[in-house]
Amino acid sequence: MVLECKHVWNYISEFLDDSLPRETKELVQKHLENCEICSAILDSTRNILILTADDRVFELPAGYGERLHARLAREIHSANRRPENPTRD
Numbered sequence: 266m267v268l269e270c271k272h273v274w275n276y277i278s279e280f281l282d283d284s285l286p287r288e289t290k291e292l293v294q295k296h297l298e299n300c301e302i303c304s305a306i307l308d309s310t311r312n313i314l315i316l317t318a319d320d321r322v323f324e325l326p327a328g329y330g331e332r333l334h335a336r337l338a339r340e341i342h343s344a345n346r347r348p349e350n351p352t353r354d
């Protein structure tokens with residue numbers, strides 16, 4: 266099974282929560298190592314989680330999906346503009 270980016274995006278929050286089955290997690294991890302777009306999105310999502318982690322209340326607000334998709338579009342756009350610049354903490 267080969268993960269496409271859109272699959273990885275579905276898994277990102279569970280990936281960050283470490284709640285994926287091990288095989289799935291490894292597939293996601295492998296994809297992230299080879300895909301700058303998804304690793305940029307992972308970083309962004311992690312930052313969002315850090316910002317919202319105070320209460321650890323995980324109700325997604327209405328409109329979250331739309332905003333996330335807008336954000337993904339921006340990330341993809343900027344990732345395309347800097348092809349060889351992986352960000353690491």
Ligand SMILES: [Zn+2]
Nearest residue numbers: 270300302303
């Ligand atoms: Zn990807």
